[in-house]
Amino acid sequence: MVQARPRVIIIGAGFGGLSAAKALADAAVDITLIDQRNHHLFQPLLYQVATASLSPADIAAPIRSVVWDQKNLTVVLGKVSGVDTEAKTVSGDNGVRSGALPYDYLIIATGARHAYFGNDHWETFAPGLKTIEDATAIRHRLLMAFEQAEMAIDAAETERLLSIVIIGGGPTGVELAGSIAELARAALARDFRRIDPRKAKVILVEAGARLLATFPEDLSAAALKSLQRLGVEVRLNARVSDCNAQGVKIGDDFVGAGTILWAAGVQASPAASWLKVEADRAGRVKVAADYSIPGHPDVFVVGDTAALTDARGVVVPGVGPAAKQAGKYAARVIMARLHGEVAPAAFVYRNYGNLATIGRRAAVVDFNWIKLRGPLAWWLWGGAHIFFLIDFRNRVAVAINWLWSFLTYKRGARLITGPTITQPREADTERKGMSQE
Amino acid sequence: MVQARPRVIIIGAGFGGLSAAKALADAAVDITLIDQRNHHLFQPLLYQVATASLSPADIAAPIRSVVWDQKNLTVVLGKVSGVDTEAKTVSGDNGVRSGALPYDYLIIATGARHAYFGNDHWETFAPGLKTIEDATAIRHRLLMAFEQAEMAIDAAETERLLSIVIIGGGPTGVELAGSIAELARAALARDFRRIDPRKAKVILVEAGARLLATFPEDLSAAALKSLQRLGVEVRLNARVSDCNAQGVKIGDDFVGAGTILWAAGVQASPAASWLKVEADRAGRVKVAADYSIPGHPDVFVVGDTAALTDARGVVVPGVGPAAKQAGKYAARVIMARLHGEVAPAAFVYRNYGNLATIGRRAAVVDFNWIKLRGPLAWWLWGGAHIFFLIDFRNRVAVAINWLWSFLTYKRGARLITGPTITQPREADTERKGMSQE
Numbered sequence: 001m002v003q004a005r006p007r008v009i010i011i012g013a014g015f016g017g018l019s020a021a022k023a024l025a026d027a028a029v030d031i032t033l034i035d036q037r038n039h040h041l042f043q044p045l046l047y048q049v050a051t052a053s054l055s056p057a058d059i060a061a062p063i064r065s066v067v068w069d070q071k072n073l074t075v076v077l078g079k080v081s082g083v084d085t086e087a088k089t090v091s092g093d094n095g096v097r098s099g100a101l102p103y104d105y106l107i108i109a110t111g112a113r114h115a116y117f118g119n120d121h122w123e124t125f126a127p128g129l130k131t132i133e134d135a136t137a138i139r140h141r142l143l144m145a146f147e148q149a150e151m152a153i154d155a156a157e158t159e160r161l162l163s164i165v166i167i168g169g170g171p172t173g174v175e176l177a178g179s180i181a182e183l184a185r186a187a188l189a190r191d192f193r194r195i196d197p198r199k200a201k202v203i204l205v206e207a208g209a210r211l212l213a214t215f216p217e218d219l220s221a222a223a224l225k226s227l228q229r230l231g232v233e234v235r236l237n238a239r240v241s242d243c244n245a246q247g248v249k250i251g252d253d254f255v256g257a258g259t260i261l262w263a264a265g266v267q268a269s270p271a272a273s274w275l276k277v278e279a280d281r282a283g284r285v286k287v288a289a290d291y292s293i294p295g296h297p298d299v300f301v302v303g304d305t306a307a308l309t310d311a312r313g314v315v316v317p318g319v320g321p322a323a324k325q326a327g328k329y330a331a332r333v334i335m336a337r338l339h340g341e342v343a344p345a346a347f348v349y350r351n352y353g354n355l356a357t358i359g360r361r362a363a364v365v366d367f368n369w370i371k372l373r374g375p376l377a378w379w380l381w382g383g384a385h386i387f388f389l390i391d392f393r394n395r396v397a398v399a400i401n402w403l404w405s406f407l408t409y410k411r412g413a414r415l416i417t418g419p420t421i422t423q424p425r426e427a428d429t430e431r432k433g434m435s436q437e
Numbered sequence: 438m439v440q441a442r443p444r445v446i447i448i449g450a451g452f453g454g455l456s457a458a459k460a461l462a463d464a465a466v467d468i469t470l471i472d473q474r475n476h477h478l479f480q481p482l483l484y485q486v487a488t489a490s491l492s493p494a495d496i497a498a499p500i501r502s503v504v505w506d507q508k509n510l511t512v513v514l515g516k517v518s519g520v521d522t523e524a525k526t527v528s529g530d531n532g533v534r535s536g537a538l539p540y541d542y543l544i545i546a547t548g549a550r551h552a553y554f555g556n557d558h559w560e561t562f563a564p565g566l567k568t569i570e571d572a573t574a575i576r577h578r579l580l581m582a583f584e585q586a587e588m589a590i591d592a593a594e595t596e597r598l599l600s601i602v603i604i605g606g607g608p609t610g611v612e613l614a615g616s617i618a619e620l621a622r623a624a625l626a627r628d629f630r631r632i633d634p635r636k637a638k639v640i641l642v643e644a645g646a647r648l649l650a651t652f653p654e655d656l657s658a659a660a661l662k663s664l665q666r667l668g669v670e671v672r673l674n675a676r677v678s679d680c681n682a683q684g685v686k687i688g689d690d691f692v693g694a695g696t697i698l699w700a701a702g703v704q705a706s707p708a709a710s711w712l713k714v715e716a717d718r719a720g721r722v723k724v725a726a727d728y729s730i731p732g733h734p735d736v737f738v739v740g741d742t743a744a745l746t747d748a749r750g751v752v753v754p755g756v757g758p759a760a761k762q763a764g765k766y767a768a769r770v771i772m773a774r775l776h777g778e779v780a781p782a783a784f785v786y787r788n789y790g791n792l793a794t795i796g797r798r799a800a801v802v803d804f805n806w807i808k809l810r811g812p813l814a815w816w817l818w819g820g821a822h823i824f825f826l827i828d829f830r831n832r833v834a835v836a837i838n839w840l841w842s843f844l845t846y847k848r849g850a851r852l853i854t855g856p857t858i859t860q861p862r863e864a865d866t867e868r869k870g871m872s873q874e
Contacts, residue, residue, distance in 0.1 A: 038853040039853070055494045056854065062628070062852070143475065192501065193511045193512075397838065
């Protein structure tokens with residue numbers, strides 16, 4: 001009787017997928033939004049979960065509750081394992097049930113994982129930060145290192161346990177380093193009897209010549225200064241050549257470390273191999289100017305999974321705002337086709353600014369038209385992040401937690417959960433992929 | 438030169454151990470507070486973590502940060518495995534280092550775990566609620582059951598997945614049942630497309646003739662009414678004879694269930710076997726009138742690990758306030774001995790009241806001199822719990838979370854973390870003891 005409505009499948013409920021879904025809210029389509037997790041994650045604040053400032057639920061919202069009132073959308077919890085661009089179906093397990101789901105339009109927004117550039121065995125020693133589980137595993141490791149240092153009898157071992165090496169001087173590395181330095185120097189400072197957490201050594205290693213390579217140079221310099229003021233040792237032009245259970249080899253220098261964190265690179269999700277299309281070295285799908293893939297105008301890849309140089313010649317960066325813009329753009333392309341309208345103008349990435357925070361009171365902000373640093377930048381950074389958080393409750397909870405730690409120097413989420421056994425490395429390895437909040 | 442100060446070891450930083458430690462704050466002793474976790478847990482609100490209202494960090498505080506300013510105290514993260522009452526030492530692994538820690542006075546406050554009365558294999562199917570890990574595992578199971586129901590093709594299977602059986606009609610069982618009923622009927626109600634969460638069946642099974650057996654009879658009746666108003670099916674005089682992956686056998690009646698929760702009994706920690714002393718059927722150490730153990734006046738057992746009938750003939754119950762009172766009392770006995778003073782008067786348990794909440798707006802409160810039920814009781818219950826929460830930040834965070842869910846009917850911590858695979862039962866079993874927040 002009724003003409004079936006076009007089916008749109010969106011894979012991934014991150015910034016890209018969610019913004020595509022919302023942009024299609026009024027379209028006469030049936031949307032299926034597939035994610036392997038039940039929550040949308042506000043990744044920019046993930047490092048605050050890893051460093052015990054925020055709880056996971058503060059920065060994550062159930063996907064179903066974000067889109068519950070979007071009547072043309074069904075949320076499916078499931079893991080996609082493949083796409084058949086000829087049959088136009090998506091296959092997978094769990095929620096992607098009974099073989100394959102058919103689509104008329106497909107938007108892939110599956111993001112990226114951290115990458116070890118051919119040294120995948122380093123992951124055991126130097127975990128990265130992309131999911132809630134990553135964050136609580138890092139929190140466990142970090143807090144356990146202080147507990148073990150408190151128990152250690154050997155002075156050299158104590159020093160090693162109190163050394164934290166962060167690899168990669170982009171925003172995540174800079175933010176982790178600042179937050180960990182403050183954790184050691186303020187939140188933990190008075191809580192131990194045998195060790196002095198303030199003596200913890202935080203080392204930030206960057207292969208390039210400056211921190212925050214995508215920021216203007218003077219902000220890189222400001223970030224460096226702020227970190228050094230917090231006591232972070234920043235090593236520029238320094239390349240990690242090995243990682244093991246005892247520490248990190250930086251060039252020819254071996255640095256013992258109780259905690260090693262990886263913030264040095266990402267690898268796109270396997271969309272390119274699903275689609276059998278060309279990818280760049282980071283695994284990102286080379287998309288056409290309208291975010292569709294060559295030869296398949298009904299398949300779009302957006303966000304960290306896509307590689308695109310926009311109409312003005314700007315390489316679209318792998319950040320949240322770019323993913324949001326791309327998701328929305330792909331939705332507009334689909335709507336134009338459905339309505340037989342002219343395709344929207346070629347995609348242009350709008351860079352509203354770059355922000356990074358260094359500890360509790362400093363930040364660097366580049367709004368293009370104005371550059372800021374110091375406390376004012378910090379407040380702007382905080383306000384902007386709270387503003388973009390997904391719902392009211394999270395905003396209030398995060399504001400309260402920040403205010404509390406600002407006033408008391410404490411950390412609200414300093415929990416070590418799961419077994420507190422003697423060898424945290426093995427424990428962490430086993431726990432990979434296991435459930436944490 | 439100086440006379441060594443008496444060494445007090447306290448095992449367990451729950452309500453009993455922590456109150457003993459605080460009562461000894463000004464004593465001329467060296468206290469070692471040992472716990473296998475880094476956090477003190479506010480257990481009365483644990484069911485709200487299990488039902489996605491609160492985050493773990495809202496009801497847990499790092500032990501070190503609770504006692505950081507108590508100069509005569511050292512916190513040790515470690516697991517005790519034995520006590521030698523002749524040599525007067527405590528042995529264990531991890532923080533309880535280099536063999537054995539010597540003590541002059543020992544206070545054991547290690548609490549209890551849920552017990553299955555000889556049916557330990559039921560634990561896989563019907564997990565209990567005592568730790569943060571228990572709570573997040575239950576949250577995972579509960580939320581995944583709705584996700585799986587949404588995916589299920591078979592109507593009978595959908596109905597089974599949407600059935601939740603809670604075994605045990607004490608405060609934990611009653612509070613779980615009320616909270617789960619509201620989760621299904623309000624928070625989840627509009628979030629699914631194929632199922633109607635409001636049709637979820639919540640069944641509370643109690644072996645005795647009434648709920649809340651330790652409360653006055655009219656409050657038991659009020660609790661029953663409140664639960665029924667929320668749509669909970671309460672089965673009294675009903676005994677569970679078997680549990681498996683498909684459901685629960687209640688008497689001769691098999692009830693299919695996607696989630697089974699155990700709130701029917703506890704077993705004390707193994708202190709009795711460490712001490713080689715007599716225990717009651719629940720494993721609790723039969724202590725003397727001053728909470729010391731027979732033949733060892735320097736060893737005290739308090740809280741859920743101890744069995745005592747007080748000087749007025751009242752059986753001291755296994756609740757937080759009783760543990761606090763006992764911990765403080767044991768500390769006073771120790772201080773009297775140190776100062777050569779007369780021992781304090783025999784222990785008398787002060788019952789300030791019993792509270793239980795049923796969903797968001799009803800509660801029953803028994804203050805001995807006054808009994809309350811309904812919304813006023815709920816607000817009293819909430820206020821009392823927030824007041825007793827361990828620190829300012831937790832109080833504010835919990836108040837915000839409650840206000841938010843009160844106004845919006847949503848749940849702030851509705852996260853499914855870890856793998857969302859098809860068979861949650863197996864996954865949960867593997868995850869036992871693994872790390873969650």
